[in-house]
Amino acid sequence: MTQDELDGWASDFIAFHERFAHLFSRREVRHQAVQYLRGLMAPAQRKNCWQIAEAVGDAIPDRSQRLLYRTQWDADGARDDLQEFIIEAFGDANGIGVVDESGFIKEGTHSVGVQRQYSGTAGKVENSQVGTFLTYASSHGHVFLDRRLYLPKTWCADSERRTRAHVPPEIAFQTKPDQAVAMLEHAWSKGVPMRWVAGDEVYGDSTALRDTVSAHNKLYVLTVPNNTLIWLVRPTLADAQREKDNRPRSQPPVTEGIELATTVRAAVAAWPETRWQRLTVADGAKGPRTYDWACQRVVESRDRLPGPDAWLLARRSLTDATDIAYYLSNASVETPLLTLAQVAATRYTVEQCLEEAKGETGLDEYEVRYWHSWYRHVTLSMMAHAWLASIRYKAMVQKGGLNPT
DSSP, X not given: OOHHHHHXXXXXXXXHHHTTGGGOOSHHHHHHHHXXXXXXXXXXXXXXXXXXXXXXXXXXXXXXXXXXXXXOOOHHHHHHHHHHHHHHHXXXXXXXXXXXXXXXXXXXXXXXXXXXEEETTTTEEEEEEEEEXXXXXXXXXXXXXXXXXXXXXXXXXXXXXXXXXXXXXXXXXXXXXXXXXXXXXXXXXXXXXXXXXXXOHHHHTOHHHHHHHHHXXXXXXXXXXXXXXXXXXXXXXXXXXXXXXXXXXXXOOOBSSSOOOEEHHHHHHTSOGGGOEEEEEEEETTEEEEEEEEEEEXXXXXXXXXXXXXXXXXXXXXXXXXXXXXXXXOOOTTOOHHHHHHHHHTTHHHHHHHHHHHHHSOTTOOOOOSHHHHHHHHHHHHHHHHHHHHHHHHHHHXXXXXXXX
């Protein structure tokens, strides 16, 4: 949007920020939070404290820096208020939660959580921080719900670095799927309407995450590695002793009358060509997103034993038949292939959120070292992105491009 268009939504922006006013005990801090949000949405080259100050008319960045470092306000409280706004503005019973991580390339060794680690942003190992994100997609748009800074094991075990970076003592190591579970459960506890969960292999490979989604009566369509084990037919266990004493085995039990587990890649490779259907599942930045899709009922593996029934879903490129993505879903047997494919394709909305927030609301352009400062900047960026997404939807409704119901 142009600056004139943004100015036209000024009253809407004031009403949006008033939702968060109770978090800032002093008038000066509330004012600076408004200014910071405005700066994040300004057409500045970068969105660090210096350029935000320049964009909002401050001679020096002290006020913005104090907002991130020293003033008293609760970023998690702002996250909770943001989720309430998202429920009102974007909530949909068929909403989809999407989990993913993003890298933030950084120099030096003092910024909280920074180390040489794989960054999807760079596509290689770089000196970086990594954030795990939960986003939300519905018919009204796509927005951020939550965020976690990934703290590597080396950081968790280094008390001196933790102290310098103000990492709270209760923070322990969590894998990215662990962080995703925590964010999903928090969103559900706040009443975010969500029927589906989607994510890439990092999250689909976690049976704990899949089981958590099922335990909360939600559905998942999660990408899994091509070597993920499944059964095409539920095995009959010849040895029931495992069920009696629950003792772990070094080898899987003997099964009667069927083959042992296979991989999702081998299962899909055996599908006849007639199983595949060409489906357009969404409109992408480069036009309709069309692939070949197919599915089959299978049995998931848990500790090399048969687990729950599931769908094995596969997506094949139209131009490269060897380019295949694999998914597992706990959706019911009646679920159409098109529905599974549409949910799987919605995973790209998290990439849209990250691209938009990095390009428009300065998600990755902070210059902070402390734990709480990272959360404050990222939360404010998420707030700015959510407001922009809300007025984008309202503007489309006003222009007659969407039905508000």
